[in-house]
Amino acid sequence: MKRYLTFLWDCFRLSFTGDWRYHLWMTVLTLISLGGVYAYSQQLVNGLITTGMTDQVSWGLYIANFTYLVGLAAAAAMLVIPVYVYRNLHLHDVVIFGELLAVSVILMCLLFVTVDLGRPDRFLHLLLRFNFPMSMLTWDVIALNGYLLLNLHICGYLIYCAYCGRKPSKAFYIPFVFVAIAWAISIHTVTAFLYVGLGGRPFWNSAIIAPRFLASAFAAGPAFIILTLQIVRRFTRHQVSDEALFTLRRIVQVAMIINLFLLVCELFTEFYADTAHGASAHYLFLGLHGHNALVPWIWTAIVLNLLATALFMLPASRALPTLNAACVMAIIGIWIEKGMGLIVPAFVPTPLGEMVEYLPTLHETMVCLGIWAFGLLVYTILVRVSVPVLAGEITFARRWGRPAPGAPDSHSSDALKTT
Amino acid sequence: MNRRDFLTKGAAAAAGLSALAAAMSPLRHLNPDDLPSAEEFLQKHYKEMTPADKERVLARITAEVKQRFGVAAKVADPAPMDGVEFVYGLNISRCIGCRKCVHACVAENNQSRSPEIQYIRVLEMQKGSIDVETANHHYNPEEVPRPDKWYMPVQCHQCAKPPCVKVCPVEATWQEPDGITVIDYDWCIGCRYCEAACPYWARRFNFTEPGLPADEVNPNMSYLSNRPRPKGVMEKCTFCLHRTREGRLPACLEVCPTGSRKFGNVLDPESDVHYILKHKRVYVLKEDVGTLPRFFYYFDERGSRYHEGVEPGPADPKEAA
Numbered sequence: 001m002k003r004y005l006t007f008l009w010d011c012f013r014l015s016f017t018g019d020w021r022y023h024l025w026m027t028v029l030t031l032i033s034l035g036g037v038y039a040y041s042q043q044l045v046n047g048l049i050t051t052g053m054t055d056q057v058s059w060g061l062y063i064a065n066f067t068y069l070v071g072l073a074a075a076a077a078m079l080v081i082p083v084y085v086y087r088n089l090h091l092h093d094v095v096i097f098g099e100l101l102a103v104s105v106i107l108m109c110l111l112f113v114t115v116d117l118g119r120p121d122r123f124l125h126l127l128l129r130f131n132f133p134m135s136m137l138t139w140d141v142i143a144l145n146g147y148l149l150l151n152l153h154i155c156g157y158l159i160y161c162a163y164c165g166r167k168p169s170k171a172f173y174i175p176f177v178f179v180a181i182a183w184a185i186s187i188h189t190v191t192a193f194l195y196v197g198l199g200g201r202p203f204w205n206s207a208i209i210a211p212r213f214l215a216s217a218f219a220a221g222p223a224f225i226i227l228t229l230q231i232v233r234r235f236t237r238h239q240v241s242d243e244a245l246f247t248l249r250r251i252v253q254v255a256m257i258i259n260l261f262l263l264v265c266e267l268f269t270e271f272y273a274d275t276a277h278g279a280s281a282h283y284l285f286l287g288l289h290g291h292n293a294l295v296p297w298i299w300t301a302i303v304l305n306l307l308a309t310a311l312f313m314l315p316a317s318r319a320l321p322t323l324n325a326a327c328v329m330a331i332i333g334i335w336i337e338k339g340m341g342l343i344v345p346a347f348v349p350t351p352l353g354e355m356v357e358y359l360p361t362l363h364e365t366m367v368c369l370g371i372w373a374f375g376l377l378v379y380t381i382l383v384r385v386s387v388p389v390l391a392g393e394i395t396f397a398r399r400w401g402r403p404a405p406g407a408p409d410s411h412s413s414d415a416l417k418t419t
Numbered sequence: 420m421n422r423r424d425f426l427t428k429g430a431a432a433a434a435g436l437s438a439l440a441a442a443m444s445p446l447r448h449l450n451p452d453d454l455p456s457a458e459e460f461l462q463k464h465y466k467e468m469t470p471a472d473k474e475r476v477l478a479r480i481t482a483e484v485k486q487r488f489g490v491a492a493k494v495a496d497p498a499p500m501d502g503v504e505f506v507y508g509l510n511i512s513r514c515i516g517c518r519k520c521v522h523a524c525v526a527e528n529n530q531s532r533s534p535e536i537q538y539i540r541v542l543e544m545q546k547g548s549i550d551v552e553t554a555n556h557h558y559n560p561e562e563v564p565r566p567d568k569w570y571m572p573v574q575c576h577q578c579a580k581p582p583c584v585k586v587c588p589v590e591a592t593w594q595e596p597d598g599i600t601v602i603d604y605d606w607c608i609g610c611r612y613c614e615a616a617c618p619y620w621a622r623r624f625n626f627t628e629p630g631l632p633a634d635e636v637n638p639n640m641s642y643l644s645n646r647p648r649p650k651g652v653m654e655k656c657t658f659c660l661h662r663t664r665e666g667r668l669p670a671c672l673e674v675c676p677t678g679s680r681k682f683g684n685v686l687d688p689e690s691d692v693h694y695i696l697k698h699k700r701v702y703v704l705k706e707d708v709g710t711l712p713r714f715f716y717y718f719d720e721r722g723s724r725y726h727e728g729v730e731p732g733p734a735d736p737k738e739a740a
Contacts, residue, residue: 037442113610117608119608119649200619
């Protein structure tokens with residue numbers, strides 16, 4: 001117990017330590033998060049009227065970001081499957097970064113749902129009368145929190161073992177790894193079913209939503225990880241091989257192609273038959289009755305996704321700058337498509353045929369930026385702490401900041417490179 | 420830790436804490452009345468309350484109404500009657516789209532006047548179409564009805580298979596034995612999932628503190644229907660259950676100048692709605708979504724405004740044929 005507390009204390013101290021770039025980065029993130037706290041405080045006082053949402057479009061940027069981030073949390077699964085199922089060892093050393101990302105992203109998801117609530121003070125009502133299994137939202141509560149706990153356990157256990165300087169016992173984490181794989185698929189499916197289950201919204205009430213959700217998640221997640229790993233190897237001593245990045249590239253290739261194929265299936269169904277149920281899709285892609293706020297967004301997303309897919313397929317993306325450009329395009333393209341492009345059009349037109357468009361307010365945007373900054377802050381800390389601990393530079397025997405045998409001074413154990 | 424270290428770290432911690440305090444400063448504008456009292460915070464779900472609990476809760480609400488509006492309200496909790504299933508019929512041959520029902524509903528049910536919350540939406544439809552996408556929601560002519568239009572008021576359909584109830588994560592909304600779907604405003608967490616689920620766009624959310632002038636408060640209230648709502652929760656039409664469970668008619672029906680609205684117990688063979696369902700031409704809006712509404716539309720064979728000739732033309736239906 002004492003050892004565990006020492007571990008937490010060392011982690012805490014480590015997270016405040018780094019060179020000036022680290023401090024600058026963390027300060028900027030903290031300031032943006034505080035901006036979010038400020039905007040959210042105003043929302044608490046005045047109500048959700050500070051957002052652009054209305055009775056017509058009753059979910060907006062919060063739920064859009066939530067949906068996208070559930071997808072991003074899949075990144076972990078896409079690293080774990082090759083390593084533990086297919087024994088692809090290129091990715092072995094980077095799996096933990098995927099799982100840490102899952103932890104921070106699920107935290108962001110939970111925050112996005114919380115800020116969307118009209119009465120967050122009644123949060124406890126979820127525990128007192130939990131409408132399970134009827135409400136898909138209760139399924140999602142279980143799926144997301146379960147996934148958070150699973151990943152916290154796996155990462156926490158591996159890092160703590162490294163800190164104690166002992167070999168992790170397989171029985172304590174391998175079963176959880178396999179459960180987490182199935183669970184990662186389930187968080188997507190359940191989140192998709194949240195929308196798919198609504199018969200009154202034809203735009204969502206389609207069997208293709210869940211598969212498309214998975215395909216785009218398995219593209220955006222690993223694309224995000226490709227970028228993250230390069231940042232990790234640039235700023236820490238952790239070695240990440242190019243092979244690991246290229247293995248991920250192959251995963252993104254396949255996922256992007258499936259995603260585009262499913263998009264074609266969706267477009268064909270909506271536009272060839274051209275029934276009245278295609279009104280929302282019309283609004284999204286072409287505009288409806290003179291309303292076309294989302295049209296430029298969705299075409300930007302489609303162009304970005306097409307370009308990204310083309311780049312991923314070309315041998316040119318074996319060069320890192322091209323690969324990175326393709327990843328950025330895929331991440332932004334999918335963010336638009338799975339966020340605003342999936343949530344908002346389902347509300348336009350309303351079930352009674354009224355056309356009301358949605359435009360996020362500054363408040364809402366500040367809260368969203370705040371949550372993103374907070375998520376990145378958490379992720380940075382997790383990576384900052386785990387790199388030196390996993391490298392065996394900081395253990396219980398050789399605590400950080402204490403002169404240890406063989407170490408001339410405390411700074412040598414700082415994992416951050418000083419350039 | 421040396422002195423210099425201590426001072427730097429202390430200054431950093433102080434700066435961080437004051438930044439956090441500054442960021443949270445808007446909270447000082449929180450109205451103390453908005454915060455849930457300990458009693459409200461610990462209040463049980465409506466279905467778990469004992470009669471004694473209910474009495475306490477009704478007394479608390481009465482006191483709150485008195486404090487906020489200076490009105491001595493009668494807050495009741497009428498129970499559903501045995502052997503009663505309420506059904507609503509709307510005669511689209513007669514409705515002239517005057518929206519009197521909309522405003523009577525707002526006055527009866529203590530809805531927010533600013534921002535405006537209305538449970539009934541009257542659609543001005545194009546003749547020759549039942550497609551709601553061709554409807555005009557914001558028609559505002561000098562005079563209704565306009566000759567080339569017909570009117571379709573839509574409100575909560577009190578479905579027998581309500582999707583809104585199914586999706587609520589905390590069971591804050593449910594269907595009563597007399598068929599009315601109600602909301603416990605003290606239990607709703609404001610996630611708006613029910614609003615997304617409703618195929619009739621019948622639910623409304625309090626995006627801010629409802630603006631209800633004290634001199635317009637209707638003091639005849641009930642827990643599950645028209646008592647004042649807090650900000651951040653859902654609300655909806657309850658077939659005026661504080662009236663209808665005591666044998667009166669809904670406010671929207673009482674005010675209707677054309678007699679287009681019929682309400683009653685469908686299980687009673689003597690009721691209007693029973694007769695209409697049995698003998699008239701009836702349709703249900705969006706029957707394909709399968710929610711089995713208790714709200715239906717019907718046509719008259721005779722006495723319709725279309726046969727009486729709202730514009731110059733043959734007044735006698737036989738002549739028209």
